[in-house]
Amino acid sequence: MLLIRSSVGRKIIMAVTGQLMVLFVILHVAGNMTIYFDLINAYAEKLHAFPPIVWSYRIIMITVVLTHIVFGLILKIENLLSNPHGYVIKQSIRKTFASETMIWSGAFIALFIVYHLFHFTVQSINPELSARLNTDAMGRPDVMNMLVGNFQIASIGLFYVSGMIALLLHLSHGVQSSFQTLGLNSEKSIPIIVKAGKLAAFLIFVAYVSIPILIMVGLMDL
Amino acid sequence: MDLSLFVWRQQAPDVQGEMVAYSAKGISEDMSFLEMLDVVNEGLISNGEVPIAFDHDCREGICGTCSQVINGVPHGPMERTTVCQLHMRNFKDGDTIFIEPLRAKAFPILKDLIVDRGALDRIIQEGGYISVHTGGVPDANSVLISRKDAETAMDASECIGCGACVAACPNGSAMLFTASKVSHLAALPQGKIEADQRVRSMTNAMKKEQFGNCSNHYECNAVCPKGVKISFIAKLNREFIKSMISGDSSD
Amino acid sequence: MINGKCPPGPLEEKWEKHKDGLMLVNPANKRRYRIIVVGAGLAGASAASTLGELGYNVEAFCFQDSPRRGHSIAAQGGINAAKNYPNDGDSIFRLFYDTIKGGDFRSREANVYRLASISNNIIDQCVAQGVPFARDYAGYLDNRSFGGAQVSRTFYARGQTGQQLLIGAYSALSRQIKSGTVRFFPRTEMLDLVVVDGSAKGIIYRDLVSGKIASRAADAVCLCTGGYANVYFLSTNAMGSNVTAAFRAYKRGALFANPCYTQIHPTCVPVTGDHQSKLTLMSESLRNDGRVWVPVVKGDERLPRDISEDERDYFLERRYPGFGNLTPRDIASRAAKDACDKGYGVGPGGRGVFLDFAEAIGRLGEAEVRRRYGNLFDMYQKITGEDAYERPMRIYPAPHYTMGGLWVDYNLESNIKGLFVLGEANFSDHGANRLGASALMQGLADGYFIIPYTIADHLARIKPGVVSTDHEAFVGSVKETNERVEKLLSINGKRSVTDYHRDLGAIMWDLVGMERSEDGLNEAIKKIRALRNEFWDNVKITGEPDELNQELEKAGRVADFLEFGELMALDALERKESCGGHFRSEYQTVDGEALRDDSNYAHVSAWEYKGTDKRPFLHSEPLEFENVDLVMRSYK
Structure with a gap:
């Protein structure tokens, strides 16, 4: 099939799965923001109210993530094979640190996701803080307690912050790149999309890291 | 001015090459970069050595033959300038200059700075044309083309096929080259008829010729001596999506 | 006296009638005929693609690494055509007249008229190929006036018209390469023409990458190898532009016409x-x-x-x-x-x-x-x-630009049967001076619209594939070519090829350049001979024959220029008048303007090779003017 075999087709797969994940990341961080209104436990309870929806959602996301990873690796390997002789001296003009390190920022994000799933979804890391085991005053799983308890451990907080730095890098190139690959731009809009992509990556980053950082520095507590 | 050069010397395709040091003495700032190399070569010949082989022909920036990577940048430090139009006044006395061939899997080195860019021709052979017979065509003014479309086609068609885009690309991708041809023809009514088939077979050819994939670093555009725009890559992508949606399923 | 075989009859009917009289090759038989096309500029690319499309078995050669790089690519201004789109009074006759007058009445009426009438087809063809000519806001093709013409008949694509036209021809050629009708040999240089019983039957070439001398046999050979302005060392031509293919054909008996006409x-x-x-x-x-x-x-x-x-x-x-x-x-x-x-x-x-x-x-x-x-x-x-x-x-x-070139008749066929010469390499259409925006027109006219008709007339008369590369003419020529390469490499003297080329250029520029005199031309001949002798004694070429060796390539070309320069000087000496690009100081008006001598020199001078250091034989083809008056050019 053209989509899977062709170089451009594979890039389109990367762009579409990438954009779906960006959408997910935005929804996720919007949910996170309920913490500032003291609604995180309520939000978490609502979110998990209908298991069939939760599970179909999870299956879709796993497929998307795995597809993105598999094709990302294939493309990367092909690219390495296409330029086997290095230059003795090579200068880059427009390439950015972010664009160059997509494979590494992506790999780190993948690692982060695995940890994050065991940490806050399966909740098998630091089980004593698990929201499933501790309920709040209204009998709901106490997500707030789990977050604060975990992020007060500096190593965990810092790991989350570094995961988000990887995400920042990945998105600062990935967002505009996906628009280019899908042809959703024009001569005029390219510079705007490049800037907007970086801005979006930065806003997402700030929103995410605000929680562990505030908890770590003690500005957010139970 | 006097310069130190480090030049890639490689006797034949399957022989290991290396950077060799030369000095270029008494270079005038009015010389072109290739004329500076001419001077070095004349010196080598008079010493009974084999001169540095490099591709060049028109020496006025249009034929696309010259192809060197100077201090890590294809065509050297001046924007929108081929090696042959790069003049020595852009360097200073005592500079060290590294000269390498265009490097990519699809461009095997033939000798020294000369590479085989036949892969680019083979991409064009896969559809970089309008299938028109000689003769039997309508009057030139019978198909009107808006000025905007004609200008877009011309912008895309400025590509000189030098291969700098491939050499600059960290992935050795030929997307800018291929996109320029796809966009040139897709901008014109005559070219739209075969557009679906063209974009598929040309992108397939890129892969077959072992060019890498585009990851939108835009290094290609930065070194392109004709400034071919990256919006043409987006145009190729759109053409590709269109062909997947509306074209027949075979590829 | 030689005959250009221009068809009789009224000017505007000559080509149409002539075409109707040409023999055709049966479509099923076409693939059995092999045609070699040398050169891949506008003339070569358009000829190879069109002949391939017709079904002939075409093999095309160029010294560049790709057929997209011929020096036609550097033409900036535009291409003329008598479309009269601006409604400013242009016509085929007017384009014909301007071209023949611009050429100072030293070209054939029939050829020039055909060129003017085909000019319109070229524009149609190029637009159909996707050449992005400039357009006005309503979407119609735009024209500009060029080179002092009084009408706007020049079509252009920014300042890169030659590039865009060549890319058009290259794309048509690419299509034929893909379909298998044209086999392309880039990085090859033709070093000899093989003539068997008076007919061109193939070429000897050097594979510029491996250095191997090889040969290909064919039923016809088309030379589309451009002009010889690099005889001056410094010119606007590409570094690789050379006279070798044409000069080798000359040495095998093809007549060289008007070599002194340079622009x-x-x-x-x-x-x-x-x-x-x-x-x-x-x-x-x-x-x-x-x-x-x-x-x-x-x-x-x-x-x-x-x-x-x-x-x-x-x-x-x-x-x-x-x-x-x-x-x-x-x-x-x-x-x-x-x-x-x-x-x-x-x-x-x-x-x-x-x-x-x-x-x-x-x-x-x-x-x-x-x-x-x-x-x-x-x-x-x-x-x-x-x-x-x-x-x-x-x-x-x-x-x-050089207006002179191998002599061809109305069919673009040289005096050697089966040898066709197209574009700048022939002498046919520009007389003693070429008008701006006419070179592109001629290259494409020859390749797209003339050769497909005229070559059939030659092929239909012969059996395909009679001579193979085993023939003694091929074997002998390969041997000679190898010996010449070995000779060049064995000299191992003191001075580089470029040194000699620079010296030759200086002689040509000073004495056979813009203004020529009898004394100067005689001096030039003497100096060129001396330089040529020194070259063969003292040139230094490093590297090996069996590898990519750019010095060796240059040496072969310069060696030919060193002989050709003498022919130019001789032709200039013999033409005792001033016309177009040929200005003899002895023949000028009191105001210092060119003075033509129509009673003695209204002819084509075509030179026949008689051996190195021997005087070539001068044939002449009278030019007859039935439709124009020979007027004096005046720009006072």
């Missing part, structure tokens, strides 16, 4: 020093608004802006008040060289005259000048480092 273009960037490897042309359109001048005082080294108006000599305006700065190429070039020879030149070595835009900037504003000529000013700045908005450009004439 010197007035607006080129001047030479800066001995290191100069080639010259760069800037579009002639610069003269529409620039004023040409030199200081009144010899060797005036002040900055141009410090030289007051009354200390300047606007010599074109002074000498040719009617046309001023827009006098034709040959006249403007000669006047500039004249000023420099007398010591008024400016810039390094006094080889340049000013082309001043100060007046235009004052009249039109800098923005308008930038809009019209911005790309040329940028190019000038890249090369010279000078800002032409601030100070005048310096320009100097440079050899640019």
